Amino acid sequence: MRTYDADFHLHSKYSGGTSPKMVVKEIARGAVRKGLDIVGTGDILHPRWRKHVRRELEEDEHGLLREPRTGVLFVPTVEIEDRNRVHHLVILPSLDEAEDLYEDLEPHSPDITEEGRPRVDLSGAELIDLLKERECLVGPAHAFVPWTSVFKEYDSLSECYGDAVDRVDFVELGLSADSSYADRISELHDYTFLTCSDAHSPYPHRLGREFVRLELEEPSYDAIKAAMHRKPGGRVVLNVGLVPELGKYNRTACARCKRQFELEEAERLNWRCPECGGQIKKGVRDRVLELADLEEPEHPDHRPPYLRIVPLSELIAKALGISTVTAKKVNAVWSALVRRFGSEIDVLVEAPPEEVAEVDERVAELLKAFREGSVSIRPGGGGRYGEIVTGEEGEEEGESEDGRVVQRTLDDVLRG
Ligand SMILES: [Zn+2]
Ligand SMILES: [Zn+2]
Incomplete structure (x- = not known):
């Protein structure tokens, strides 16, 4: 068994509002920089994207696709919008199944040839029936967001999926929630939670800003499936995600x-x-409070630990006083730190501040504050992301205690 960091939800350049850089080569390069081993292809029902994926990737015998230059593994994925504007994340066993699913859905969709995230004129229950014919894994995407999620439309998963609710494979939490939110709803205890980036560009504060760490017997579709179902062969060992307040729908x-x-x-x-x-x-927080039937989150035994992070490049930009996260200077410090300490997560939770200071003192100081919990977050809402605020700024604005972040080391988190 070895572990794989996987981000299953992202979009190609063929989805609305995405970067033209969302092509295989750039996604693979972004994944390597971020330390991701497995990424979703996104948008796999889109005919031109599927052609591009076939050309750029080599399909192996386990249903995964390998990018030859980097060795990054891709798994066919797509996000589908149903008749009620509810988004579903779908993971497919192969490109051939994607071809067949395209044929199944084409008569039901007005935009499947043009839009990477197609709309279909089907209910959640009808959609899941079709998807299960093709051996897909499926679950609600960003489950609590106010525009396009299962819980903006319904009060329970069974209202959406009907009798097929038992065939839902996972619940994607979305950027504005974590497992302490979702585990206040006992209906969700049976499901594996996915943390995914929903990236629209390949930059490190987007791609892989949330991911799952999987333990797999071998890197294959079946092992991924086993992990979702908590069967032998695979396991989700860690959810890594943004501090929920950083999400853009956290507050009303x-x-x-x-x-x-x-x-x-x-x-x-x-x-x-x-x-x-x-x-x-x-906001997601208020929606979860409405749905919650438990006073406190109760994590089922199978629930892995959840590591709350802030994107390293945002932390660097804040420390350097630069407003553009993708600025060259930010990127230079980011690269120097990641080169030295291994991965972004290693920098965020493990790297000794004295050694970070050798790269940049201001970053070391803010990183230390983040770990000690003296960095506050100005919560996001209404489509605007939350922001890191340093101690003084936070106090000036009367930042509430619950916006605070307390960081533990990865060891603490894994020990529970
Ligand atoms: Zn979506
Ligand atoms: Zn207004």
């Missing part, structure tokens, strides 16, 4: 001007923003 907020509201206030205002007239959208 106006979709236009981003002003945040308490849930009761939003209800009283009838979900109309008094500032700008925009629509107020329910």
Whole structure:
């Protein structure tokens, strides 16, 4: 058994709002930089993307696809939007099954030839029936976000999937939630949680900003399936994800001007923003509190630890006082640190501050503060990401305690 870091949810350049750099070569390069071993292809039902994937990757006998220059493994994936605007993440056993699934869904979709994330005129229950014919793994994507998720539409998974709810393979938590949120809902205890980036560009603060660490007997589709089902051959050993407050839908907020509201206030205002007239959208935190049937999260025995992180390049940019996360200077420090300590996660949770200081003192200081929990997060909402705020800034704005981050080392986390 060895471990693989895997990010199953991303999009190609053929999905709306994505970078033209989302092509196989750049994704593979981004995955290597980030330390990911397995990534989803994304958008695999899109005909031109599928052709590109076939040309750029070599299919092995285990159903995975290998990028020859880097050795990064890809697994066919796609996100599908159903009739009720609910997004489902799908992992497919092979490119041939993707071909067949395309044929199945083409009559039900107005945009499958054009859009990487196709819409289909099917309910969640009808969709899952078709997907299971093709041996796919499937689960709700970013389960709690206010625009396009299962819980914006329904109060339970069975309302969405009907009798097929037992065939749901996983629940993708989304950037604004973690397992301490989701495990307050006992219906979700049976499911394996996925943490995925939903990246629209290959930069290290996007690709792999959330991922799962899998222990697999061999890198194969069957072992990935075993991991989701907690059967012999594979296991999810760690969820790694953003501090939920960094997600862009964490708090209830106006979709236009981003002003945040308490849930009761939003209800009283009838979900109309008094500032700008925009629509107020329910935050993930408030949605989870509505759905929660448990006072405290109760993690089932199979639930792996959850490591909360902030993207290293965001931390570096903040420390250097640079507003662009993709700036050359930020990238130079990021690369120097990752070269020295192994991976981004190693830098974030293990690297000794004195040694980080040899690369950059300001970064070492902020990293130390992050680990000690004296870095606050200004929570995101209404489509705007949360932000790291240093101690003083946080106090000036009266940052609440629950926005704080307490970082533990990877060993602490793995020991529980
Ligand atoms: Zn989505
Ligand atoms: Zn507003």
